[in-house]
Amino acid sequence: MEDLLSQLAHLTESQQGLLRDPPWELRARCLEALRAALHSGTNKLVTLAIQGLQKMLRDDRFASPFESDDESLWLTTQLLDVLPPMTSLTEEAQVEIMRVLLNATCQSSWVANNALVVRIVTLCHQLCTLTPAGGPDMVATAAQATACQAVRGFAAMLDEDYESALSEQQDSASRAEEAPPVQVYEDVLPTYRHLCQQIDQHAGKRPASPSGHPASLQFHLSTLLALLSALPVRVQRCAGVLEQTWRQLTPALVRLLGSPTSERVGAVPARRDPPPCVLLILALI
Template sequence: MEELLQDIFKEATGPKLATLRKSCQDALEILCMQESSHKRPSCEVRKACLLPLQIALESKRPKLVSFALSGFHKILRDDRFHRGIEPEDDSLWLPSQLLCSTASVMYHTPDTQVQIFRMYLSLALSPRRTLNGRLAVWACGRCAEAAAAPAPVAAAARAAAAQTLRAYTAQLDEECQELLSEGATLDRNHIVAVGCYSEVIPVIQYLCGRLSETQLEHEGHLVDDSGRGSGALVCAPSFNSKQAKAVYSIANQLVRLVGSTSNLRPVLEALYHRMLLYPPISHRTEPLRSVRELLQNPKRLCQLILLKKCEQGYEKHSDDMAIIRL
């Protein structure tokens, strides 16, 4: 990384790139300190090194852009940027810092865009990254910006988004398996289930929203949303039945996992409200089929009707039968 920063410093000629030269010097000083006893947290070291890479990328000078892309991959591989545990603030996590540093992705040439989305793919494949629901949605949203880009860019973006979702769900599964192997108590299991549910639902709602959005500009846009799951499309959704089945089956699995937990009902109700009432009436076949499968399964029906007793300290947030009436 030191050699790369020195190369960027030499290439950053002219008064307009004085900030880039200064940021390179600061990053080199911090990297030098990492060899002494005065080590800084990894998130601070990443921040210092990502700043010159971001400026180099946004300069759009071919050589500087090439250096920046190489630097992003070095940060993924270099152990100095991954020491210790990530802080509580997810804005200091590696995925968040990389997403901020590459916010200009859609303003570059297609070749550069492909390289950046490939870097996102490498990030998702890296065992050193830590994700949560917000970062997964952010990464997928960034990839979705390339939906109308040239074919190579769109393909790279789709691969990065798909791997991000795989990595996130695998991380959740690994955490759940660890807790199960520890023999956690019932109360702790409930707390973990609530936390997992809170992480997953925003991602599912984001995916439903993306699938529901029309891509036909001449047909208009979504009407105003006044709450979770509210609103409706003014024209037919743009996704196909295979994509719809994948998302709706995930919703049915959420019923299996937490359908009988009373205090999680409001969010589950909002999700099904969005599935069933968001599309136009003539395009509700797939969500209705999904619900039919749910109601035809006695176990799933019981999980919707037979509720666990609320633990002390939890308020009853809404009518437990609202989702059945929906």
């Protein structure tokens, strides 16, 4: 560990001008040491490693407006690859890891695809279900916030792709009369389908439920609501999104609304806010 830290100190000091390594290479070398600390099982080393991850996100030397073509070298992929099993960490460490991922997805240079977003959502869901029913929801709250930000950030990326494609279309005289390029929003389908399938399983269409934890359904409903709220109205013109909505999501929501709350989301205190199912239906209108 000491040798790694010494090498990293020399490496970061040498990053000057044209001699700078690509950000993903610099991240990979630094994350080697941080990975060893995260997997050490020592609380002090884990805390220091998480602080290192947080500082990495604030250092411009580790960021780039253009990521490598290799998805395994993207910032968030590299972060996820060094994480230890969440069950090996304290609740405080779990919350801080979620904060690191949340900060990564908030960066203007964040790059992601469906596989990466689903991977983040799955990790956050696992953390939510680790919290005992009725226990402190500190970890679950952090995980929910991270998952929602991940899908919102992905929707924002698609908005940028749409605006770029629309600008190119308007600049071309031969394409000026074409329909707006709403097909770019079809890229959200794998993430959308994943969330719909999880909700559909909770609704009882399939015999196996992804989790019996009371927070599981709430997590997926809230994450899908965040995604739908972030997508513009023009996404309604995407055939794939519409088909997924009417063939799977809408019937699942109807079944959930027709079932006793205690059977689906566990016994919860009375609340004045509309349940997520209702909010999702309103988002679809």
